[in-house]
Amino acid sequence: MTLPFVILLLMIATGPLFYAHFWHHNYGKIAALLGLITGSYYIFVLHDTTTLIHAGEEYFSFIGLLTPLFIASGGILIRIHKKATPMLNSAILIIGAFLANLMATTGASMLLIRPFMKINKGRLKPYHIIFFIFVVSNIGGVLTPIGDPPLFLGFLKGVPFFWTLTHLWHFWIIGVGLVVVVFFIIDSRNKDGEDDSTEMSGKLEFVGLKSLIYILATVGCIFLDPAVITSGPLHDILKTIKGYTFHLFGLREILFFAIAFVAYKTSNKEAMKENDFNFEPILEVAYLFIGIFLTMQPALSLIGNFAATNGDKLDVNTFYWATGALSGVLDNAPTYLNFLSAALGKFGVSFPVPHDLIASGAEGFRYLEAISVAAVFFGAMTYIGNAPNFMVKSIAEQNGVEMPAFAQYAVKYSIPILVPIFVIVWFIL
Template sequence: MYKYLVLFVLLSCGLQGYAGNVRANEESISEEIVSIEAPVVENLSDDAHHHAPGWSVIPFALLLIMIATGPLFYEHFWHKNYPIVACVLAVMVISYYLFVLHNTHAPVHAMAEYVQFIALLSGLFIASGGIMIEVDKEAKPMTNVIILLIGALISNVIGTTGASMLLIRPFIRLNKNRIKPYHIIFFIFMVSNIGGSLTPIGDPPLFLGFLKGVPFFWTLKYNIIPWVFACLALAAVFYFTDKKNKSDYSFGESSHTPSNSVTFVGTKNFLWLAIIVGAVFLDPNVLEWVPAIHYDGQKFSFLREIIMLSSGYLSYKFANKEALQWNEFNFEPIREVAFIFIGIFGTMMPALELVGNFAQSETGAAMITHNTLYWGTGLLSGFLDNAPTYINFLTAALASQGGSINEMADVVGFSNGEFSNSILSLKAISIAAVFFGSMTYIGNGPNFMVKSIAEQVGIKMPSFFGYIIRFSIPILLPLFVLVWLIFFFWGWL
């Protein structure tokens, strides 16, 4: 497997050395950082896109280290000061871009992407907080497996964030007498990440591919077998793990006999969820009539974000108070996510730029195969935002075949197999971007939010490194190797 990790090794270990040669290769290297939901604009002036040096990734690395070590070694300081730390590091990098590199393009894109990100997460978090789902069953392993599989399926309808926010509280309540960290971890694996692989609504990278020209049902057609394989494999591992949990399956009330019923309170909030999910499609780059902010030749949405935030506010204002109380709803989880990801979006610009430039360089393009695309996209998606990572590798894959990410006809042709090995390459990028988002707490937006909700109700979650060492490496990594071997290396299915 080593030779298929070479792309990741070069990207992660050789970025700084490569960055020194970026300016010398400006004629052959694309000078763009692709935004989450706006098309790349060509022929921009060189002054708008001065490149960041390799050392500028230090604030991003420092933030990741503090996210990993703060709750473990200096918990009081971290919980009190993480908003300040995240904002200061973000301001440092943004200021360097604005006042030293004179690059306004990247910070504006990062700001727009953050607003889109937090508007969607906030809307879904608040609206789902007003829906109480009570599962009156014994918390047996098979019951939990069924909930996780249903959650994985629902993720493709209301997104991984929507499904996570809707189901995490009832999942915790169902297992309240026997809840362990592994319950939450497998929920993150299956509902918050891998579940959303079948539609563009499921996860941001797939939606971004849809906006660029990948047909809506392409992911369902080509991702469904790996999705079934991964979900069933994780369900099996969870079942046998949960079976070893000898805690009481019952509710701890001798007089109570479970009715095996499922009760919904606050169902009117499903309407607000539907409005928020529907607003996702109001993209001014696809629908000409949608109003937009025009900057640097590009269109940035604002109507969509207003609808999402307004729906979240109204869903809370008119929510069923009993549902909010039963869910122990408060704004701390979304507050934590908002501040942490200010830091991530603000500091990861140099890392994304260096990765994107390398992937599109002559050296990087020469290494493009469906195998390197799988591991490169995947391993970086666990630590960088998986949506721009998806686009950077799709751009490189298209460029290596003479296509352009800015030509919808090329993207459609790439999706339809009109380029050499293009379907397998796109499948590798799509599967890896979504699956590997589960490798860390910051790999996908819902991960950190689910962790925060679990900690709010008293569940002691593993640290950043504990998550990776105890769960990602022994459980996910072997699964992802099997997915690669079966669907890409051997190509059996």
């Protein structure tokens, strides 16, 4: 029953290219219809509502997290009164890679994409946006559980909070460093706008910084989970709320949407106007991903079954490439969990992750490295590999950038640029 998922992926790939008008006006209906087909199969054929309820909970948590980060970032205006250069552009990408670990890849992407495009006015090309997606929306977020959802799930399952920082920092340096070097070389060949003699003051201005409070509040709410808060009245409340299997919204999700509402109502209007803020990017993600979350369930089940039955036969190299390849086209969070569970099974243990198994030099250490790096890095391989990818693409298109279609993105950019870098990362695992 993976056919609806395959059809949806094919339509995402071909729609904007071959039947753009029809796709633009109907993508939400198509995603919902294909999701409904898969949902009906689970209900009426498999008599399985638990999987759908779980998918619904994950979807609302997913949209709940993205919405306040998107709105709050739209209320912050960054004016860079400086002429764009390959060096300045590279510096912004590196800053974004740092920020991704403090405010999630979504928060960093939404905060920086607009000023990044504005300083490159007159020389802005699709490659600017694509490298931004590579670095800020994906690879940069590998240092903390805040950075990307798979790592946060790992944290909830017992991986120490600072394990990623202390054990994956060298992969971050190599991944971010090599991608930025390639970007610098390409950007240095872009001579557009060089004859612009406009005087620049070199100043950096911020408008609407109060919205940072909402971003920080959203990041803080991520930790409202019984797996993190292990005792006290708040733990009892969270456990009670999470215990209702029919309840799609937990306390955390309600707070996400409350923060989003307050962030919008109290946002700086000047910042919103100059940022050309509108809801189209988040709505596009909401519509498409409801279909993706439903239609990918059979594929995730196949992966889970394969990992569970064959995990003991797979080596660290297979874990790296399998986790990565599937994270590019599926939700990288459950893909990460399935392969992490299989890796633990190799050593006769299960969740929560035993700390002695993943300590430096321990047997499970390299497996967790491989799964973590692959799940985060390979999210950059496609537009659907990570949520910020689609949102950045949508914002860029609204600003007149002709972004490559799904297949073009992979064939022209991610495969020739990222795969060789991921091979280098693989060699040092």
